[in-house]
Amino acid sequence: MGRVGRFILKVAAVLILIVSAGTFALSLFTGETRNGDNLQSEFDYLITVGISQSGEESSWKDANTASFMDTFVKSNGYEAVYADAGSDQEKQIEDVEGFIKQGVDYIILNPISEIGWDDVLEDAKKAHIPVILVNNGVDTDDSSLYSCMLGSDYGKQMKKAGKWLDEYLKEEEEKKAEKEKAASEAPTQEESEQTDSEDTEVNTDSSKATDSSASIFNKIMKSSSTAKDEADSTEEEQTEEDITIKIAAIQESIGSEEQLTRAQGYQTMLERYSDWEMVAQQTGDNSREEAEKVMKLFLEQEPDLRVVFAESDEMALGAIDAIGKSGKTCGEDGDIIVISFGGSKAGIEAVKEGKLNVTFECNPGQGPKAAELIQRLESDISIDKEQYVEETYFDGTMDLDEIIENRTY
Structure with a gap:
C-alpha cells in the first residue's frame, strides 16, 4: 500500500469509527499489513x-x-x-x-x-x-x-587520505633526518684507526708524533675536501624528479560514481601538494588478480614509484602481491606506501601485518540510515539529496585486534 493509500485508509477508518465502534471498522484501521496479515506488534x-x-x-x-x-x-x-x-x-x-x-x-x-x-x-x-x-x-x-x-562520501575520504599521506611523509622525513644526524655524529672506522695510530706514534717518538699529526691533519683536510666535493656533486645532480613523490592509482570500474569522484580527489591532492605527481592510473576491475597485473606494470614503468592508491581492499592485496614478487617492500618503513579504500576485515588484517599502510572505510551498514530517512519522509520532513553514512579509517597506530574480531565483511 502506498503512502497516499495509507492516508486514505486512515481517513476512512476515522469516519467509520465515528459512525460505529464495531470491530469491523477497527479491523480496517489497525492490526493488518497491506496483505491483510495479522500483526503481533505495536505498529498499526x-x-x-x-x-x-x-x-x-x-x-x-x-x-x-x-x-x-x-x-x-x-x-x-x-x-x-x-x-x-x-x-x-x-x-x-x-x-x-x-x-x-x-x-x-x-x-x-x-x-x-x-x-x-x-x-x-x-x-x-x-x-x-x-x-x-x-x-x-x-x-x-x-x-x-x-x-x-x-x-559513502568519496570526496571526504579523498581529503582525509591526502592529509594522512602528507603527515606520514613528513614523519618519514623526520625519521630520516634523525638517522642521518646520528650517523654523522658517530666516528667512522677510518677516523678511529687514525686516532689509534696517532696515539701510538705519540707514545714512541715525539718528533714522529708531530710529523704524524701533520700528516693526519692533511689527510683529514683532504678527506673533508673530498667529502665536500662529493656532497656538492650529489646536490648538483639532485633534480626535481628526485624529490617528487610519484603516485599511481589502481581504479574502480571506469565511469562509476566512485571512480569519477576519486579522480577529482586525486586532482585536488596534486593541486594542494605541489611535489606530488600522478604517474599512472589504470582500472583493476575490483579484482585481486587483475590488480596484481596492473601493479606489476606500474613497477616496470615507474621503478621509483613511491605511493599507490588502491580503490578497494581487494585490489590493494593484489598490489601488495606484486610488490612482494618484485623484491620491493611495502607498508610501514617499506619502499612503497599502499593506501586503500574499503575497511574490510582482510584489509585491516593487512594493516596489522604491516603490509598495508592504511585503509579508509566504505561502510556497508546503510540500513539504519535508510530507515532514518524513511521515517523523515513518513513525517513529510524534507531531506537533502546527498546522504552519507559515518565512516573512519584504520592504520598501524591503532589497536586493531577487537576491530578485526567484530568485523562482518
Missing part, C-alpha cells in the same frame, strides 16, 4: 520496503544486504521485499517494476548502471513511491525521480 501497519541489490559478488555487498534486511524487519515496523539483480540491469529494472506493481511503500535501489532508469523511476513517481538510491547515482535530468542518494 507495516511499511513495505522493496530492496533491489545490484549483485552479491562480494563480501561487502553481502554485508550491505544484511544491514538492510536486519533493519527492515517486522519488529521495527517494516516488511522487506528483496531482489538480487545478479549484475543484470534488465533484471533489475524488472525487479523494480515488480515492486511498483506490488504497491510497496518505498524502494531502495543500488543501481548497476547510472543510465536507463528514467522510465521506471517515472513509474514509481506516478505511483507515489519514494526511491532511495544507495552506493551509486543515476544519470537523469529530473532529480525529482528519486528522494536521495545514500552512500
